Structure formats: C-alpha cells, structure tokens
Amino acid sequence: MFDDLRDLYQEVILDHGRKPRNFRRLEDADRSARGDNPMCGDRLELFLKLGPDGRIADAAFQGRGCAISTASASLLTETVKGKTAEEAHALSDSFRELAMTGTCPHCQAALEEEMERLQPLSGVHEFPSRVKCATLAWHTLNAALDGAKEASSE
Amino acid sequence: MSFDGVSFDVGRVRRDFPILSQKIRGKDLVFLDSGASAQKPRVVIDAMVRCMEERYANVHRGAYFLSEAATEAYEAARAATARFLNAPDPRGIVFAKNSTEAINLVAHSWGRHVLQPGQAVLFSEMEHHANIVPWHLLKEDKGVELRVVRVTDSGEIDLEDLEAKLADGKVGLVAIAHMSNVLGTVAPAERIVRMAHAAGAKVLFDGSQAAVHRRVDLQALDADFYVFTGHKLYGPTGIGVLAAKLEHLERMPPFLGGGDMISVVTLKRSEWAPPPAKFEAGTPPIVEAVGLHAAIDYVTALGMEAIEAHERRLVDHAMRRLTDIEGVRLLGRAQDRGGVFAMATDYAHAHDLATLLDRAGIAVRAGRHCAEPLHTRFGVEGGTVRASFGLYTTEAEVDYLAEALTKAREFFA
Helix, strand or coil, X not given: CCHHHHHCCCHHHHHHHHCCCCECCCCCCCEXXXXXXXXXXXXXXXXXXXXXXXXXEEEEEEEECCHHHHHHXXXXXXXXXXXXXXXXXXXXXXXXXXXXXXXXXXXXXXXXHHHHHHHHHHHHHHCHHHHHHHHHHHHHHHHHHCCCCEEECC | CEECCEECCHHXXXXXXXXXXXXXXXXXXXXXXXXXXXXXXXXXXXXXXXHHHHCCCCCCCCCCHHHHHHHHHHHHHHHHHHHHCCCCCHHHEEEXXXXXXXXXXXXXXXXXXXXXXXXXXXXXXXXXXXHCHHHHHHHHXXXXXXXXXXXCCCCCECHHHHHHHHCCCCEEEEEEECECCCCCEECCHHHHHHHHHHCCCEEEEECCCHHHHCCCCHHHHCCXXXXXXXXXXXXXXXXXXXXXXXXHHHHCCCCCCCCCCEEEECCCCEEECCCCHHHCCCCCCXXXXXXXXXXXXXXXXXXXXXXHHHHHHHHHHHHHHHCCCCCEXXXXXXXXXXXXXXXXXXXXXXXXXXXHXXXXXXXXXXXXXXXXXXXXXXXXXXXXXXXXXCCCCCHHHHHHHHHHHHHHHHHHC
C-alpha cells in the first residue's frame, strides 16, 4: 500500500525520527533559537556551543515534530559540528535547495560529505506540503547564527 | 438501499460528483475531508456556469432584464435558505463570506452594541477557532467576560457545568458548535437553548458541520443566531449564512459600510437599509448564492432525513472499524455524534500519517483542525489525523481507511 513511500521515509529518516541524536539542551550554549511551524504545531529549540576558534563545537536540539522535521534536526546537529558560521550558513542554503528541488548542482565541493549524509531527506521535494518540515531546523540554525531568537518556516 | 424507510443509493449519489471518479496517484480517490470542505455535485457546478453564461449582472437597482433576473435569483437563494433552515422570515437570512464572517458579524455588531460590560459570552472547549477568536477580540474591545463550558472525557458538552456557569444571570450569549469539527459531537441544541433562555442569555450556534448532516428547524430550535457555510454543504466557497431573529438584526448596527446597505446617504451621514440589506455591503456573492441555492435543492431532493440515516449507519460502522485498531486513539465518543473522526496514534505524527494515507489515495486532514484548545484538553500535543464524511462516503471507504491505519503502523514500526 505504501511501498513507494520508502523514498521519502528512508530507514535513516525513520531511525533519526525515532531516536534523534543530540536530543538535549545545551545548558552552556552560546547561541540558541526557537523554530516554529504554526501550520502543524512543530516546535524545536536549537542550541549551539562555539569553540575558541569560532567553530561550532557542539550542537543539540529539543522539541517535537514529525519524523521528517525531527530527523532533519537530528542530522543537522551531526553535520554542523566543526563548521564556522559561514560554512554552516552555506550548508543551510545547500540543504534548503536540496529539500526544495531534490538536487543541489551548485553545492560547494567542500560540503560534499555533509550533503551526502543529508541526501536521504531529498525525497521531501516531491511533497510540497512537507518541505517545511525538513527545512524548519535549518531556518532555526540561521536564526541562531544570526543572533535571532525566533525562526518560522512560514 | 433503504434506511429507516427512506431510500438512499450512495452509488448513484457518487455519480453526481464529477471529482469522485478521479484517480489520485493511480488509486481511487477516497475523500475523507468533507468536514473541511465538501465536493460539489454537477448540479451546483452547472447552476453557477449557467448563471454566468445566461443570467449574470449585478443585483439590485439595475433596471434591465439581466440585473432583474440576477436579483431574482439572488433573493430566491435567500428564500431557499430560509426554507432549508425553517427560518420564520427570509429577512432574517444574511449572506456573508463564510461562517467565520457570520460569527464576526454577530460579535462585532450585536456584541459591541447590545452586550454590556459586565456581561459574559460563554462558549465551549470544543469550539473551532472561528467561535473563539471573535470573542477574544470582543473581550479586548468591550471588556466582556468570557466563560468556557467544559467538555466531558467522552466528548459531550458538560451540561452541569453549563448550568453552573449560567446561574448568576450574567451570560448574555451562549455560542456553541452545533456539531464539533473534531469530536463529531452533536450538542443537545434544544436543551442548550432552553437553559440559556431561562438564564436570560441569547444563543448562537455554529452550524458549519451540523447543517450539512442534520435537518435544522430554527423555529423549533428557537436559536437567536445560527450560522453555516456554503462550501461544506456541497456548495461553493465564498458564501456563508447568518440566520438571525429579525428583532436582533433590527437592533444591530451595520457590520461593514458601503453600497447596497443604506437607504439615504449624504456626505455627512447615512441611514441604514432594513435587514438583511443592512448587513450586505457591496456587491454580494451572486454566483455563489445561485450555487448555494442549487446545493440546498440538491440535498433537499435527496432528503435530509435520508442523508442523516445514511450517515448514521456510516458512523456506526466507523465506530466499529476505527475504535479497535492498535495504537490508534479516537477523540470523543459522544452518544450523539456525526461523521467526524479525529485520531491520535502512538506510532506516527499526524503529518507523517497523513502523507502515508495520501499515497493510498486517502485524503484526510492532519493537525489541530483550528481547535487547538480542544487538542490540549484531550492531551494531544502534535495533532490528530481527521477523517470526515460526506453524503457520498461509503462503508468500503471506511474499511479501506481502517486497513490503511493498520498497515501504517507496520510501516512505521
């Protein structure tokens, strides 16, 4: 009945959706922001800890959401570690292009490995009503990097 | 097929709705979102096309054939709406954009001018936001008190709580959903009216769901205000109805100002036209009124009793099929309920589940259905998946939904 949905709900996504990584508060976070999708009530809070070199030393999140938004946030926390703010922004832009179009022809070669890890979320582009689920955490990342407190995927 | 002595052939009825023969992603469309907006029968589509092709012009005061014909059609829709609700007088029928606008009209016009500070508006925990937010606005503006009547765990209006909250005589208006868009609960409308009137309160029913599934008899019900919307009644979007007692409409100032709602205008002041024109500023939804008329004629020809009997059978069937699926929790088990089933599962977020069901051709709504307080009341954080029936819904579709919900659990396991 649902076989063709395995493209969207790949094992990686179901796994991260069920058991999100870095699912905790960072009490000593340098940056944090809340993300809100008022359409579906998904809500998350993202925490970033910056190292002395300005790179993201740790990333974590908390909140509630569907499998896709949770998996996307979980993969985000794994892929942004070690990035400078600029690199994290570039990754965020690339991911949003991937989620909206399914590909990212202009993605930086330097981010190839990270984009590979995020590839399972590309299937969402075929579901316009669900793209926002995948991008919520990334909007929140931008807000946190820019020092804003709130992000909305609306 | 015959239910309660009234014949209703769902197979034949389905052929009246062109959209239902469509395939979605290669599968038969199983449309279970009629509570949000219903599909349209051919007669409604044709009536609107015919209006635009043959009988269209602006209404009122166009002294020529087409305008007179359009005016006649528009006013005939009003008369048909009055008959549909058994309203005492077609002048008590005001056309608005939708139910939301009709409730806002009452809150704005009646609420701000007839209600006094110190009086209260009472609504229930099972209201749609359309019957909550206008009262929040009124509270901010006018300082009226808001009271909320509880809903029991089984999803019924708690009448003891209602009694208690009416007791001090301060409630000026009881505003209640005649049927919940989440729980399916049909409120005991006659009883609520008796209780409210005995306590000196007027009553407004949000009939957006109920008017589609039950015969509404406003003269028997004696409600002060009753609203419903065209697009849930198999009619077009863009038209809703406020049915009110004429005595209230006469006391109420206009809602919006503009053309068509005045009797005399000088540059300094205006005099209002009598109701219902007083509340219909600007060019009204003419084609939509014609479509609504056709929709009313359509359900009336099928018979509201026959529709109700068909849906009752369907609801009984769904209560059997949807209540024993592992991991699925149905919100609301009211004794008197209609075909709305909101479900929370322990295996998937509502949006993931809705995406899955969509792949099986099943159209359901996911979220909180503009009833966030109610979801909080029932301890549902993320939202529910809601299946809502129309007169074209079949038992086979309910079975298919039950099967899909079972398989979805395996998918996410």
